[in-house]
Amino acid sequence: MPMKQLTFKTLGGDEVSYPVRGKHYVQQRGYADHPGTGPKGETCKTCRHRVQMAGSSQRWNKCEKARGKWTGGRGSDILASAPACRLWEDRRPQMPGARVLTSAELLEEIFKKGCRS
Numbered sequence: 001m002p003m004k005q006l007t008f009k010t011l012g013g014d015e016v017s018y019p020v021r022g023k024h025y026v027q028q029r030g031y032a033d034h035p036g037t038g039p040k041g042e043t044c045k046t047c048r049h050r051v052q053m054a055g056s057s058q059r060w061n062k063c064e065k066a067r068g069k070w071t072g073g074r075g076s077d078i079l080a081s082a083p084a085c086r087l088w089e090d091r092r093p094q095m096p097g098a099r100v101l102t103s104a105e106l107l108e109e110i111f112k113k114g115c116r117s
Contacts (some may be wrong), residue, residue: 022042030076031085032065039085047088 004020032049044050049064061078062070065087070076101109 003004024065024073024097026039026077028077028079028082030063030066030069030078031082032063032087033085035085036083037111038088043080044078044082044084044086044088046088046091047084048091050080052093 004015006020007015009015049060051064053060061080063078068091
């Protein structure tokens, strides 16, 4: 479904179009830097600075690096699916020589060692 557009004519005679948003739409402006300036393929969801706030029945995402912008409203939220910014840091701790195990591999390792008390 194509997005509705409003078209205006400027005093100079140029035509300018803007997308029409929903009545309650609020653009997320809580990013520490411009989304898309960070590593390719990474998102805010995988960043260490993403904080999930919880209310009575909802959860919303904020950026810890932009804590000074937090307003308590939707305007300082971020989208977890937004492309990473240049301040992105990996959420998973990096250890030299470490490898990530799937749950099946982890269970196999546990059963190999057996229960030692």
